[in-house]
Amino acid sequence: MNNRHIYILAAVLTALGLSLFFYKSRVLGFPIAPQAQTQIWTIEAAVTFEPGPAAVKATLRIPGLTPGHSLMDENFISRGFGLTTRSAPAGREAQWAVRQANGTQTVYYRALVYRDPNRKAEDTTPAFPEPPQLDEASKIAMEGLIADVRRQSADVASFTAELLRRINQGQADQYIRLFLDRTSTAADRAHLATVLLAGAQIPARVAHGVVLRDRAGVVRPEVLLEVHDGEQWLYFNPATLQQGLPPDFLIWWRGDEGLAQIEGGSDLNVTLAVQQSQLDAIVIAERRAQQLGSHSAEFSLFSLPIATQAVYAVLLMIPIGAVVIMLLRNFIGIKTFGTFMPVLVALSFRETRLLWGLVLFAIIVSMGLLIRFYLEKLRLLLVPRLTCVLTVVVLLMAGLSVLSHRLGIQPGLSIALFPMVIISMTIERMSIVWDERGASEAIQEGVGSLIVAALAYLVMGIVWLEHLIFVFPELLLLVISVTLLIGRYTGYRLLELRRFKAMAPGDDAT
Amino acid sequence: MLFRYRSLASQGVLGLNKRNGDYILKFNPRSLYPLVDDKLKTKRLALQAGIAVPELYGVIETQHDIRRLADIVRDHPEFALKPAHGSAGDGIVVIAGRSAARYRTISGMLLDDGFLAHHLSNAINGQFSLGGVPDVVIVEYMVRFSALFERVSFQGVPDVRVIVFRGYPVMAMVRLPTRISHGKANLHQGAVGAGIDLASGTTLDGVIGTEVVTHHPDTANPVAGVQIPDWDTILEISARCYELTGLGYIGVDIVLDRDLGPLVLELNARPGLAIQIANRQGLLRRLEICEQYADFSAGVEQRIAFAKRAFAHPVGEVLGMDVVM
Numbered sequence: 001m002n003n004r005h006i007y008i009l010a011a012v013l014t015a016l017g018l019s020l021f022f023y024k025s026r027v028l029g030f031p032i033a034p035q036a037q038t039q040i041w042t043i044e045a046a047v048t049f050e051p052g053p054a055a056v057k058a059t060l061r062i063p064g065l066t067p068g069h070s071l072m073d074e075n076f077i078s079r080g081f082g083l084t085t086r087s088a089p090a091g092r093e094a095q096w097a098v099r100q101a102n103g104t105q106t107v108y109y110r111a112l113v114y115r116d117p118n119r120k121a122e123d124t125t126p127a128f129p130e131p132p133q134l135d136e137a138s139k140i141a142m143e144g145l146i147a148d149v150r151r152q153s154a155d156v157a158s159f160t161a162e163l164l165r166r167i168n169q170g171q172a173d174q175y176i177r178l179f180l181d182r183t184s185t186a187a188d189r190a191h192l193a194t195v196l197l198a199g200a201q202i203p204a205r206v207a208h209g210v211v212l213r214d215r216a217g218v219v220r221p222e223v224l225l226e227v228h229d230g231e232q233w234l235y236f237n238p239a240t241l242q243q244g245l246p247p248d249f250l251i252w253w254r255g256d257e258g259l260a261q262i263e264g265g266s267d268l269n270v271t272l273a274v275q276q277s278q279l280d281a282i283v284i285a286e287r288r289a290q291q292l293g294s295h296s297a298e299f300s301l302f303s304l305p306i307a308t309q310a311v312y313a314v315l316l317m318i319p320i321g322a323v324v325i326m327l328l329r330n331f332i333g334i335k336t337f338g339t340f341m342p343v344l345v346a347l348s349f350r351e352t353r354l355l356w357g358l359v360l361f362a363i364i365v366s367m368g369l370l371i372r373f374y375l376e377k378l379r380l381l382l383v384p385r386l387t388c389v390l391t392v393v394v395l396l397m398a399g400l401s402v403l404s405h406r407l408g409i410q411p412g413l414s415i416a417l418f419p420m421v422i423i424s425m426t427i428e429r430m431s432i433v434w435d436e437r438g439a440s441e442a443i444q445e446g447v448g449s450l451i452v453a454a455l456a457y458l459v460m461g462i463v464w465l466e467h468l469i470f471v472f473p474e475l476l477l478l479v480i481s482v483t484l485l486i487g488r489y490t491g492y493r494l495l496e497l498r499r500f501k502a503m504a505p506g507d508d509a510t
Numbered sequence: 511m512l513f514r515y516r517s518l519a520s521q522g523v524l525g526l527n528k529r530n531g532d533y534i535l536k537f538n539p540r541s542l543y544p545l546v547d548d549k550l551k552t553k554r555l556a557l558q559a560g561i562a563v564p565e566l567y568g569v570i571e572t573q574h575d576i577r578r579l580a581d582i583v584r585d586h587p588e589f590a591l592k593p594a595h596g597s598a599g600d601g602i603v604v605i606a607g608r609s610a611a612r613y614r615t616i617s618g619m620l621l622d623d624g625f626l627a628h629h630l631s632n633a634i635n636g637q638f639s640l641g642g643v644p645d646v647v648i649v650e651y652m653v654r655f656s657a658l659f660e661r662v663s664f665q666g667v668p669d670v671r672v673i674v675f676r677g678y679p680v681m682a683m684v685r686l687p688t689r690i691s692h693g694k695a696n697l698h699q700g701a702v703g704a705g706i707d708l709a710s711g712t713t714l715d716g717v718i719g720t721e722v723v724t725h726h727p728d729t730a731n732p733v734a735g736v737q738i739p740d741w742d743t744i745l746e747i748s749a750r751c752y753e754l755t756g757l758g759y760i761g762v763d764i765v766l767d768r769d770l771g772p773l774v775l776e777l778n779a780r781p782g783l784a785i786q787i788a789n790r791q792g793l794l795r796r797l798e799i800c801e802q803y804a805d806f807s808a809g810v811e812q813r814i815a816f817a818k819r820a821f822a823h824p825v826g827e828v829l830g831m832d833v834v835m
Binding site: 333379381436438488489490491494496498502 | 511515531573600624628632636638717720
């Protein structure tokens, strides 16, 4: 077993741990910092209509392809309606149907949306559009306009921008005047742009969507022009001519048709509303992992019940505490009672907080020692004596809890989490060391144990470390590789430098 | 700090991590530990091999056996009680005689039957053994130390510790009891440790803890310059303990009895590092010399001859070895 074996093993473990870590943090977006929140929006469409005498069918377009955003959860709320969802050329559609209904009906569509930069528009290149069917006069006007615009542009983007500028001039432009009347809406203009772009053999479509605002309330759908330049979709705001997809714009549906349609009913009215809220970043990351088909979320600790998760949040920190002890023992050379006793004491400090933990620990151990010295006089056999000390320790803890409660000192109550068996063993070990090697050695080792426990507690209590280990348990592989490497550290310990000081040549008496 | 580190390294001082990682783990197979951790087993092995040990009077194995103590020691007013698995001298009681119904320890304390029975019961239940496993107590001959050491020890029995690396004695010291150590030859209880020149068997200056001392604190006689009697026998016995156990890195504890000469008290598979301070010489350097130049298939005589040549005080740089050879 040579050192190279250990180096290779440590390197493999480190690589494995780090690559899992980077995959989860970079690709799946698990948060590195604790309590990271992600903005999410609840979008809602309320569809109201008056049903006719016979069967009614209401169709609502719902978000499907939403570049820059992802849907997390969808709900369809209605009473007594049959529901189907299907894909249509304009996107996805939900259809509510009922054979008979009375009075004004309202059905709801509700979804949770979060920002997802990884989500892109589909990359299939659309076919060249059919030239629009126009009468002769319009056709000549269109060709004139296209020739005009083409002269003043270099590529698809600038062509579209110039075309939109002309359209926005409305009545002032000699060509546009033929296509638009005075009462044209933004949607009409966008539609006109798609027709004219089709004439120029550029695929284009109208996208309708809502702006995801940070205050709650009703929103009106807005229009974007999507133009394909042969490689990707470009987005234009037909009113402002701004190019690019605004980061908070959620595309709801596409095409020239309306948001909803009704068959067999009347007075159709759709209200869109948006509400922003915060959600734990971890939930979003899990969701994303599911969508990517990664099993890392299914097999993560988050799939456990909450109570069990809380247990593991603590358990996973134990190796960290053990690493602290390993460093203190093998590099510094501090002596402790029992190898990992300080870790258990440090765990109980989590409940009592450090200062109270130290005080309570000192009280219990010193009182236990007094009892132990008294029992020594009675000459009890070993196991009965240990049992006796343990019982006394438990009684002391109960007494301290009651006393501190009466005095209104809250931390005294959490003393019950002290590892009493470990404390009893510590008392026994300490009293033997006391007898055999003297009080100073016993107190030295006792204080050493407490210092180590306090340090382990401080390290185990670092919030972001706790978060990091819980979200990325694979980082414990790094702990193993560090342990492997330290396991072959054969240099001096810090306290040995003092111990062997008589041998250093500088202060050598010989 | 870094300077101290470098200077210790250049002195060839062995640290705990290196002792554990490169010597104990490498040369002491776990399966052989029971041979040395159980003093009873060691004693029997040594007897088979014809190595002198303190005579065994009896063994107390159960709570019930404690009553037999009086029978066992009927003809032996002086005796020692040792837990078979005790470490670092814990739990050892040496009785030097009786006053009426009580036992008198070597330090003059009087113990009644009840106290001794309680002590034995604790020992049997494992109070002094590693990990608290149940133990047995050995009742054996009390060593009477040679008058020679009276000048440099306070009560108790001085003993000689020899580190044996794969059959080669590499370093030795004598442990001299003091008042502070309650007559025990135990360095961390305050006994004086004095290095020994392997070639001649004479003592060097001593240390208490990490402090250098030239004179014994209780008798005020110089520690250095004492010739250990039967030095060659001591070296031979220690070297043979390698064949006895097969452990490659051991500490052999030997006492010098006034009448019986050197006796092996116990072997230790994890010998401490204080011997380096007592000698003011690094152990690692000697181990490296051994690994580099020694023939590990050699017989006992050759090994001792090598040790006397190579480890005559003071041992210089490893590079200077060709001259010594």
